[in-house]
Amino acid sequence: MSSRAHVEAPRLWIVLSRCYHAVRQIAESSISETGLCLSDFVALEALLHKGPLTITEIQAKVLLASGSMTAAVDRLERKDLVVRTATPSDRRAKVLELTPEGKHVVEAAFQRNARELERVMSILNEAEKRQLHALLKKLGLFAAGSQAGEDSKTPTRKGRTRK
Numbered sequence: 001m002s003s004r005a006h007v008e009a010p011r012l013w014i015v016l017s018r019c020y021h022a023v024r025q026i027a028e029s030s031i032s033e034t035g036l037c038l039s040d041f042v043a044l045e046a047l048l049h050k051g052p053l054t055i056t057e058i059q060a061k062v063l064l065a066s067g068s069m070t071a072a073v074d075r076l077e078r079k080d081l082v083v084r085t086a087t088p089s090d091r092r093a094k095v096l097e098l099t100p101e102g103k104h105v106v107e108a109a110f111q112r113n114a115r116e117l118e119r120v121m122s123i124l125n126e127a128e129k130r131q132l133h134a135l136l137k138k139l140g141l142f143a144a145g146s147q148a149g150e151d152s153k154t155p156t157r158k159g160r161t162r163k
Contacts, residue, residue, distance in 0.1 A: 023120060030116040034109040039064055039072040041113070044081060044098065044106035052097040054087065081105055 031041045042062040047053060050061070059069040073096060076082040081102030084094040098106065121129065 023117070026116055026120050027113060030113045031109060034105070034112060036105070036109055037072075039068050040076055040081075041106070041109055043069070043072045043076060043096075044102060045110055047082065047096060047098045048103065048106045048110065052095050054093050054095055056093070058096065076102070
């Protein structure tokens with residue numbers, strides 16, 4: 001296919017889905033080798049990079065369903081990787097914080113996962129990575145806006161929207 005040939009949206013979606021599936025398998029394999037499942041890892045990673053958070057805040061950041069988030073927190077607490085404490089302003093809400101062991105585990109898992117992802121993405125040069133990041137972000141934001149009922153806005157060629 002020439003670089004100037006029109007690529008229809010369904011074909012692009014298939015390529016995007018296959019790419020995501022392949023990269024996700026590598027990431028999940030890397031994470032599972034540390035003894036964590038993906039939902040546990042993403043919760044720990046959010047705490048590592050954002051500090052103490054409520055369960056609801058973590059759930060919003062990592063896009064896990066409520067039941068999955070609760071199960072992940074329960075597992076992490078049983079493994080002594082996180083502690084739950086009541087918030088001063090709302091005793092019903094619980095703040096999660098990494099234990100020293102939790103910090104050690106997630107730092108090692110994060111470094112391993114980052115190395116694997118860097119290895120996989122080494123096929124792209126820095127300019128391609130920046131371009132891919134910008135294009136995926138643009139598409140994701142537009143699609144999220146479309147789901148929220150903002151699909152009456154039509155994108156222009158430069159990425160702006162018009163009514």
